[in-house]
Amino acid sequence: MNDNKLKAKDFITIGIFTALIFVVEFACGMLGFIHPYIVASFVVLIPLVGSIPMMLFYTKIEKFGMLTIMSVLIAIIMFITGMGWLGAPLIILSGLIADLIAKKGGYKRFKLTAISHGVFCLWICANYFPVVVTAESYRKGLIEGGYSAEYCDALFRAINSKTIAVLLILCFVFGVIGAFVGKAVVRKHFEKAGIV
Amino acid sequence: MIELNHVTFRYKGISEGGVYDLSLKIRGGEVVLLCGASGCGKTTAARLINGLIPHYYKGELTGSVTVNGRDIAQTELYDLAGVVGTVFQNPRSQFFAVDTDGEITFGAENIGMPPKEILARKNAVAGAMQIEKLLGRSIFGLSGGEKQIIACASVSVLSPDIIVLDEPSSNLDCEAIEKLKDIVAQWKSQGKTIVIAEHRLYFLRELADRMLILENGRITKELNAEEIKKLTNADTENLGLRPMTLPEIHGSHQNTDIQGDVLLLEDFRFTYKDGKHGINIPRLELPANRIIAITGHNGAGKSTLARNICGLERKCRGTLTMNGKKLKAKARLRHCYMIMQDVNHQLFTESVRDEVMLSMTDKSLNDQQKADAILAQLDLTEYADKHPMALSGGQKQRTAIASGIASSKPILIFDEPTSGLDLAHMKQVSDQLKKLRDMGKTVIVVTHDHELIRSCCDHIVRLENGCAAENCPLGE
Amino acid sequence: MKALKLDPRTKLFMIFAVSFIVMVNAVTPLEWAVRIAVTAIPILLLAAEGRYASAIRFTVCYGAALALMRFWLSAESTGVFSAILVGYCGIVVQFMPAMIMAWYVIRTTKIGEFMSAMQKMHIPDGISISLAVVMRFFPTIKEEYAYINDAMRMRGISFGGGRYTKMIEYRLVPLMFSCLNIGEELSAAAVTRGLGAPVKRTGTVQLRIGAADIAVTGFFAASVMLFVFAKYIR
Numbered sequence: 001m002n003d004n005k006l007k008a009k010d011f012i013t014i015g016i017f018t019a020l021i022f023v024v025e026f027a028c029g030m031l032g033f034i035h036p037y038i039v040a041s042f043v044v045l046i047p048l049v050g051s052i053p054m055m056l057f058y059t060k061i062e063k064f065g066m067l068t069i070m071s072v073l074i075a076i077i078m079f080i081t082g083m084g085w086l087g088a089p090l091i092i093l094s095g096l097i098a099d100l101i102a103k104k105g106g107y108k109r110f111k112l113t114a115i116s117h118g119v120f121c122l123w124i125c126a127n128y129f130p131v132v133v134t135a136e137s138y139r140k141g142l143i144e145g146g147y148s149a150e151y152c153d154a155l156f157r158a159i160n161s162k163t164i165a166v167l168l169i170l171c172f173v174f175g176v177i178g179a180f181v182g183k184a185v186v187r188k189h190f191e192k193a194g195i196v
Numbered sequence: 197m198i199e200l201n202h203v204t205f206r207y208k209g210i211s212e213g214g215v216y217d218l219s220l221k222i223r224g225g226e227v228v229l230l231c232g233a234s235g236c237g238k239t240t241a242a243r244l245i246n247g248l249i250p251h252y253y254k255g256e257l258t259g260s261v262t263v264n265g266r267d268i269a270q271t272e273l274y275d276l277a278g279v280v281g282t283v284f285q286n287p288r289s290q291f292f293a294v295d296t297d298g299e300i301t302f303g304a305e306n307i308g309m310p311p312k313e314i315l316a317r318k319n320a321v322a323g324a325m326q327i328e329k330l331l332g333r334s335i336f337g338l339s340g341g342e343k344q345i346i347a348c349a350s351v352s353v354l355s356p357d358i359i360v361l362d363e364p365s366s367n368l369d370c371e372a373i374e375k376l377k378d379i380v381a382q383w384k385s386q387g388k389t390i391v392i393a394e395h396r397l398y399f400l401r402e403l404a405d406r407m408l409i410l411e412n413g414r415i416t417k418e419l420n421a422e423e424i425k426k427l428t429n430a431d432t433e434n435l436g437l438r439p440m441t442l443p444e445i446h447g448s449h450q451n452t453d454i455q456g457d458v459l460l461l462e463d464f465r466f467t468y469k470d471g472k473h474g475i476n477i478p479r480l481e482l483p484a485n486r487i488i489a490i491t492g493h494n495g496a497g498k499s500t501l502a503r504n505i506c507g508l509e510r511k512c513r514g515t516l517t518m519n520g521k522k523l524k525a526k527a528r529l530r531h532c533y534m535i536m537q538d539v540n541h542q543l544f545t546e547s548v549r550d551e552v553m554l555s556m557t558d559k560s561l562n563d564q565q566k567a568d569a570i571l572a573q574l575d576l577t578e579y580a581d582k583h584p585m586a587l588s589g590g591q592k593q594r595t596a597i598a599s600g601i602a603s604s605k606p607i608l609i610f611d612e613p614t615s616g617l618d619l620a621h622m623k624q625v626s627d628q629l630k631k632l633r634d635m636g637k638t639v640i641v642v643t644h645d646h647e648l649i650r651s652c653c654d655h656i657v658r659l660e661n662g663c664a665a666e667n668c669p670l671g672e
Numbered sequence: 673m674k675a676l677k678l679d680p681r682t683k684l685f686m687i688f689a690v691s692f693i694v695m696v697n698a699v700t701p702l703e704w705a706v707r708i709a710v711t712a713i714p715i716l717l718l719a720a721e722g723r724y725a726s727a728i729r730f731t732v733c734y735g736a737a738l739a740l741m742r743f744w745l746s747a748e749s750t751g752v753f754s755a756i757l758v759g760y761c762g763i764v765v766q767f768m769p770a771m772i773m774a775w776y777v778i779r780t781t782k783i784g785e786f787m788s789a790m791q792k793m794h795i796p797d798g799i800s801i802s803l804a805v806v807m808r809f810f811p812t813i814k815e816e817y818a819y820i821n822d823a824m825r826m827r828g829i830s831f832g833g834g835r836y837t838k839m840i841e842y843r844l845v846p847l848m849f850s851c852l853n854i855g856e857e858l859s860a861a862a863v864t865r866g867l868g869a870p871v872k873r874t875g876t877v878q879l880r881i882g883a884a885d886i887a888v889t890g891f892f893a894a895s896v897m898l899f900v901f902a903k904y905i906r
Contacts, residue, residue: 006798007863007868008801008859008862008863008867008868009252009859009863009868011798011801011802011805011868012801012802012805012855012858012859012862013855013859014802014805015801015802015803015804015805015806015808015809016805016809016851016852016854016855018802018806019805019806019809019810019813019851020813020847020848020851022806023810023813024844049840049844052840052844052845052848053844053848056848056852065798069798069799069802070802072799073799073802073803073806076803077806079688079691080684080687080688080691080770080774081691081767081770081771081774185841185845188546189546189583189585189845189849190848190849192546192582192583192586193583193584193585193586193849194209194210194583194586195585195849195852246864247864248860248863248864251863252859252860252863273863273864273866273868274863274866274867274868274869274870275869276864277864277865277866277869278866280864281864281865282861282864284857284860284861286857288854289853289854289857289858289861290857290858290860290861291808291858291861292783292804292808292858292861292862292865292867293782293783293784293808294782294783294807294808294811295782295783295784297782297784297876298782298783298784298785298877301784301876302783302784302862302865302867303865303866304874304876305784305787305873305874305875305876306865306866306867306868306869306873307866307869307871308869308871308872308873308874309874310874311874311875311876311878314874314876315876318876334779336811336815347861350865351865354865354866503822506826508822508825508826529825529826529828530828532826533826533827534822534823534826536819536822536823538819538850540846540849540850540853541816541819541820541822541823541846541850542820542823542826542827542846543846544823544824544829544841544842544845544846554827554829555827585849599827603827
């Protein structure tokens with residue numbers, strides 16, 4: 001019996017939490033159409049809100065691979081729903097690194113878990129890749145596609161090749177902060193309820 | 197066939213529900229019924245046989261379990277898949293596939309059976325269980341009873357020698373229970389060994405070869421087939437079990453005029469998007485300050501009516517007249533409080549006391565005292581600071597009732613409050629309902645539990661195809 | 673129309689094609705033509721599933737959004753109202769077609785079919801099991817959320833007493849409890865039926881590429897090529 005291999009139960013857990021994370025990201029994503037600054041604020045919003053299911057997920061992780069598989073699933077879902085298909089490598093890479101970091105702490109040490117969550121959250125930035133990489137044609141496309149110049153300017157003021165670095169850092173920072181928020185919620189509800 | 201040898205098991209981190217020094221031998225072809233109050237260890241015994249303990253649920257295990265000559269602790273679950281089949285309690289959560297065909301063949305596909313054989317078996321099982329009309333459907337469109345039958349079929353396809361059923365009837369109505377009974381009878385005639393952990397016993401009266409009563413993880417009484425058939429309702433009552441016969445429910449047609457205040461429902465017409473299910477009730481008079489049972493088969497519109505009375509369906513045009521006031525859907529939401537079948541959906545906060553305070557509309561300094569008074573009424577005082585989700589099912593339900601009382605709404609609606617409850621807890625619910633009536637509330641109970649209706653309801657509404665077929669006080 | 677049956681792989685390709693074409697911004701009339709033609713497919717699929725009302729509703733919304741974008745909103749429009757309109761149009765024109773496709777695929781693809789298709793594409797079992805669970809869980813989350821939402825309305829706490837954190841907490845926490853419970857029971861039921869056995873899973877669903885698959889694949893391949901040509905090469 002090899003205990004390091006993922007079992008059916010683990011795959012089901014991954015599936016459930018991926019679905020939850022996607023629902024959170026989708027709910028936040030819908031807000032993004034209201035104003036482009038909200039698109040940029042995903043780096044704050046999603047790590048904070050998403051951290052609640054994620055921190056619960058972390059309590060279920062015992063073996064290497066669960067975070068990585070989750071990132072692969074997220075990449076596939078993002079690809080299917082047309083959000084940031086240029087970012088797939090980034091999503092999977094951040095998942096893999098996050099997995100390795102958390103593994104170092106045996107998935108138990110909170111410090112490493114927090115950093116791991118910060119890294120994992122970088123996948124959110126993958127959504128911005130099309131904006132940054134194809135900036136000029138994207139902008140042209142948006143304007144000619146009916147978006148107002150105001151929306152586009154705001155969007156590009158918020159997201160461009162210079163700010164992407166800032167966004168990545170913000171994402172990481174709020175990912176780490178989110179880890180504390182999520183941990184607090186997990187402690188307040190799930191630990192108190194004796195579920196984890 | 198099955199042998200438990202001095203087995204002791206305690207769940208990790210949970211004190212309840214373990215078994216202690218349990219020894220048991222079950223012969224091939226036997227139908228064994230495990231019963232007893234909640235937490236007596238019958239589900240644990242079932243899990244020891246199907247291998248979920250120790251492979252899935254973790255805890256301390258001593259002693260040995262042998263099934264078909266295999267030591268369970270040393271056998272992987274997937275190797276047991278063709279040997280022991282399991283039907284679970286909750287039809288909603290045991291499905292992996294989203295279509296019936298896929299669900300039936302799921303197990304056989306997992307263990308790599310050749311497709312041709314799987315299909316042949318699927319057709320044979322569907323024929324034997326007469327469920328051809330359920331094939332090719334989406335799981336999400338099935339009733340609880342239909343789902344449970346599909347679950348039985350998906351076990352049957354693997355043709356295991358042993359079949360374990362863990363409270364399979366909890367969420368079923370009488371009709372579906374009849375169907376379940378037929379399936380168990382069929383399995384018995386095929387020579388399967390069957391182990392059933394159950395609260396509702398009447399449907400197994402003729403089928404069970406042996407009945408084991410557990411208490412605190414130990415077998416306290418053993419009955420053989422003859423003794424089971426001789427059990428009277430007084431006997432089961434003494435044993436703390438649900439009766440062996442289904443009580444009859446009759447409406448009284450002599451005195452149909454409603455005494456006292458009346459709730460008048462008018463124009464309750466509502467159809468779901470699928471166009472099939474719904475209710476059509478032009479006018480219905482219900483007595484206020486009584487316990488009213490709404491019964492009928494699955495799909496007759498019981499829950500729909502309850503949701504509409506509560507005002508949860510915005511599209512419903514119907515009105516409820518109470519104390520001379522006509523209430524539309526939105527206003528009804530402020531006058532009704534529903535205790536849902538799955539109370540987990542309506543518990544939001546981090547402690548039982550907060551949960552009650554959340555419902556208090558008039559914010560005053562006395563809130564906490566008032567909350568504590570309500571908790572005391574429902575025997576929840578010692579749990580006030582606990583997380584609602586840490587409680588047992590019955591306690592969760594009482595927490596929901598407590599916040600219903602706190603909201604000071606006059607109408608309380610219960611959706612299947614006794615599904616999956618043992619006798620003691622069923623009686624507890626019945627007492628609670630009576631208490632609410634004494635407090636002056638109107639209590640509406642959607643239920644197919646005849647025993648509950650017998651024990652506390654005053655008035656009965658029977659629905660058929662969305663119409664009120666019967667509306668009268670409950671007779672003797 | 674019910675007879676329409678496509679191979680899961682065709683459906684996957686369809687999703688990719690639709691989200692590709694719909695997400696990239698169309699500029700020229702030709703590009704718009706391709707895009708509208710591609711958007712017609714999800715509408716037809718809605719109708720094929722008997723969701724006529726939804727199909728008509730979406731068609732109307734889509735038409736309105738297109739008209740708005742064409743005649744009203746331009747590079748000059750400013751202000752909050754137009755920002756919201758832009759948002760609305762964006763959702764309808766860009767996300768809805770892809771969402772409807774995803775809905776269609778989830779609704780019509782049986783888990784057995786999906787697993788067989790994944791196996792044929794040599795995707796590891798672990799990933800296909802997880803993805804299958806994701807697919808199965810969307811309707812479950814929807815169901816559970818509906819109940820939670822009902823309970824919140826009944827108790828008048830839909831807005832969390834005006835606090836955003838409570839609004840999120842009251843929704844997310846019960847949802848997570850429910851999903852954990854269901855997941856626990858689902859796993860137990862799945863492992864007792866041999867999920868995770870170290871043998872090659874068999875599939876009773878025979879996947880066959882039929883005429884419809886070829887036609888649909890051809891249509892989408894042509895649309896994508898036309899679109900790419902119009903956008904990047906010309």
